[in-house]
Amino acid sequence: MAQLRQEYQEFVKRGAEIIAIGPENSKTFADWWHEHEMPFIGLPDPEHSVSKLYGQEVKIFKLGRMPAQLIIDKKGRIRYKHYGNSMSDIAENDELFAKLDQLNTE
Amino acid sequence: MSDIEIIESNPAPDFELTDSEGRKISLSGYKGNKNIILIFNRGFI
Numbered sequence: 001m002a003q004l005r006q007e008y009q010e011f012v013k014r015g016a017e018i019i020a021i022g023p024e025n026s027k028t029f030a031d032w033w034h035e036h037e038m039p040f041i042g043l044p045d046p047e048h049s050v051s052k053l054y055g056q057e058v059k060i061f062k063l064g065r066m067p068a069q070l071i072i073d074k075k076g077r078i079r080y081k082h083y084g085n086s087m088s089d090i091a092e093n094d095e096l097f098a099k100l101d102q103l104n105t106e
Numbered sequence: 107m108s109d110i111e112i113i114e115s116n117p118a119p120d121f122e123l124t125d126s127e128g129r130k131i132s133l134s135g136y137k138g139n140k141n142i143i144l145i146f147n148r149g150f151i
Contacts, residue, residue, distance in 0.1 A: 001147065011143060017136060020145040026124070033126040041131055043123040050121045055112050056146045068146040072118040076137045079114060087148055096143060103141050 001038070007093050008039045014100040016071075021045045023065060057083060071096065073103050118144075 004011075004018055011018055018040035022029050029044035045051055057066045069091045071080035080099045082091040110119050122132035136142055 001145075004143075004145065014141070016141045016143055018143045018145060019131065019133075020147060021123070022147040023149045030126040038126075042126040043131060044126070045123055050123060051146055053119045053121060054144075054146065065146070065148045067148050070112075070118070070144040072133065072136075072142040072144055074136075074138055074141055076117055076120075076134065078112060078116050078118045079141075081112060081114065100141055 001036075003090075003093055004040070005036070005038060010093070010097060011040075011100070014097065014104060016100050017041065019043060021050050023048060023051065055083075069096070071099050071103070073106075079103060 020040065021043045024044055025046045026044045029042060033042045056068050058064060059066060067084040067090050069082045070078055073079045084090060110116055118133060120132060120134045122130055125131045133142065
């Protein structure tokens with residue numbers, strides 16, 4: 001999350017919006033979001049309805065939810081996905097920028 | 107639940123949730139306008 005916040009303007013420049021979905025309840029999520037002054041959209045999903053829809057993996061013996069990142073293009077199609085195998089397995093911003101740059105040339 | 111498989115080039119399943127500011131946000135609301143980076147967190151706490 002920190003890396004996304006730090007380079008948020010780079011995503012904005014590329015005409016992208018970031019939507020982050022977390023498993024916390026609405027109040028806990030909103031408090032954290034405000035405290036950290038997150039510049040993009042944050043959606044609490046305590047029912048896990050969207051994470052289930054997208055197949056976010058939960059590994060009970062590995063301390064819970066694995067992070068995942070996707071890119072959805074302007075036509076609403078999935079163009080990139082990265083499902084983490086561990087807590088720290090997160091797509092690099094540069095990889096996301098490269099994909100966005102490619103989409104912007106289409 | 108959607109039967110759409112999460113693979114590249116498939117349509118992304120739509121959803122609507124309320125954001126941290128109380129706004130209704132749907133994925134389809136960005137169609138034709140922005141590419142979306144969709145992030146699933148492991149949880150902050």
